[in-house]
Amino acid sequence: MTKSVTLDNFDHKLLELVRQNNLEPARSLAEKVGLSESAVLRRLRRLRKEGVIVADVAIVDPARLNAGLTMHVLVEMEREGSALFNAFAAGVAARKEVLSAWHVTGSTDFLLTVTVPTMEAYEAFTNEVLNDDRRVRSFMTLVGIREIVRQDPSRAPLVE
Amino acid sequence: MTKSVTLDNFDHKLLELVRQNNLEPARSLAEKVGLSESAVLRRLRRLRKEGVIVADVAIVDPARLNAGLTMHVLVEMEREGSALFNAFAAGVAARKEVLSAWHVTGSTDFLLTVTVPTMEAYEAFTNEVLNDDRRVRSFMTLVGIREIVRQDPSRAPLVE
DNA sequence: TATGAAATGCCATAACC
């Protein structure tokens, strides 16, 4: 549930720009969106304070990240109702190895993406998170060989 | 293959910090890493110029992104050798709907994450990328219900 | 080739209209 912050077209344009480059001076942004520098800065500050912009970060060359192994895990749960699903989800979210986790429909219930330095670390992860959890009926591991596309933060469409 | 840029401990510390907050003043960074302000700014500029830092972006609340549908697709290919795999991978990488694509081992060959505004858009995607491609033997769709964990750019470990 | 220090200039901030 998103806090009901209203974003107008100026905000959307600003977000689009700052998602590509958050070091661009307000002066330059102002020209592009058709506002004064002050207005731009006020809006950006508001967007950060309201939590629409959650972070400002440098993106490092992927080749230097996630070293080791990346595993994709399809997890099938026992049919025990949504409360237990949520409990499992919370447990998964707390693990630092987990880069991504989706609740899905189809031939499985959860899809996890996990990065670990070694196979031993993955074994430990599966033991603690999957094997020792009786709500988990089965899981299947897809070992990442090569990353072909990495989510570009500026690529996903913005909506309101 | 990563360009051979040598990173020392100062660089690593700076990257770690700036991956969490790239708006932090050099003055503050300088204290934390034990360098002068000038040195910090020089090193950051170098890291950006050399491509170690590939982008500086604002991260927007995930609840406002990827609206519509997120699909995870398991793709099984015909066994025709790595050249055709690469061709398929290149085709996939060119599609704007694709947020993530991995070549994997296990019970399938590729794992795609795709965002589309509507089911019709997804149908078009599957037709063009999967059904019309004779190298694709079969595929299976997992429909995203809820995103439990989103890759936090500052979470993955840095290595050299 | 790297650092640290100081002068310049740009930019965000804050208090106005």
Add this chain to the structure above:
DNA sequence: GGTTATGGCATTTCATA
């Protein structure tokens, strides 16, 4: 939302090792 004065920060240049 726009305008202006102030303070902070990055940039540049220089000296040094």
